[in-house]
Amino acid sequence: MKFSHFIKIALGILAGYLALFFIVNAFFQFVFPIKASDLMSLAMSGARGILPIFLVSFTLTFAVLIYLFNSWLERKWVRIKWPDIILFMGIAAAIGPTAEIIVNTLARTFLGEPFWLYQLFPVHGGDTSLVMSVIWPVYGFHIYCFHAALKARYDKTEDIDLALFIGMDAITLEVLANLFSLSFFYTFIFYYLAGDLRHLSTAVIFIPYVLGGYLAIKILHFLEKNHHRVFWGITGFIWNWFIIFSF
Numbered sequence: 001m002k003f004s005h006f007i008k009i010a011l012g013i014l015a016g017y018l019a020l021f022f023i024v025n026a027f028f029q030f031v032f033p034i035k036a037s038d039l040m041s042l043a044m045s046g047a048r049g050i051l052p053i054f055l056v057s058f059t060l061t062f063a064v065l066i067y068l069f070n071s072w073l074e075r076k077w078v079r080i081k082w083p084d085i086i087l088f089m090g091i092a093a094a095i096g097p098t099a100e101i102i103v104n105t106l107a108r109t110f111l112g113e114p115f116w117l118y119q120l121f122p123v124h125g126g127d128t129s130l131v132m133s134v135i136w137p138v139y140g141f142h143i144y145c146f147h148a149a150l151k152a153r154y155d156k157t158e159d160i161d162l163a164l165f166i167g168m169d170a171i172t173l174e175v176l177a178n179l180f181s182l183s184f185f186y187t188f189i190f191y192y193l194a195g196d197l198r199h200l201s202t203a204v205i206f207i208p209y210v211l212g213g214y215l216a217i218k219i220l221h222f223l224e225k226n227h228h229r230v231f232w233g234i235t236g237f238i239w240n241w242f243i244i245f246s247f
Helices: 003-031 036-043 047-074 082-111 132-153 159-185 203-224 229-245
Strands: 116-118 190-192
Touching: 003 159, 047 132, 047 159, 082 132, 082 203, 082 229, 132 159, 132 203, 132 229, 159 203, 203 229
Parallel strands: none
Antiparallel strands: 116 190
């Protein structure tokens, strides 16, 4: 990667983080002025009753927003290719909770505390959640649309560039997901112990997301050339259910 290109990407990431910082602080100051500690206690009660409503409303809201945003980015409607969508959603479903458990376990081992704790239907000691059986596939749909939009806008994008985009993109979506949950359901989905983004997400998780994103990109590029994309996608979903529900 050329130094000038690296500087351009770094400045873009910094600008994105600063924008998130101001949005999050404005939200808690003007829209939702409640202490995070109070929200943690609220998050522990009444989750079962809201779960079906949460999953349906979250999926519909973010699927529509993801499709519209990436279609705007591509400057035309993103073309739906079902074998590829199933592959992307399935691989995200498989890698997501697996990586969450591994990363949080390593954080506990070497840092003495986890990076985050799930507040809404936590499993595996709060490392992941029942709701991630839906949210990770939705993120896979976003990666598919984002990948299609970038391919349409640029002739070639390096895998490391995509991984860096995913790092900042994932933090942005985490913030938006938690803002959605706080606004309509009065609870965090996940609570980051670092407070730089008011516990909605954190810059601390950027490097793990980049590393995980790079691995996911390599796997997806390899499987995209495979004629059994639906099979691998469904296998990813099955692994997701096994990991999340074997608690």
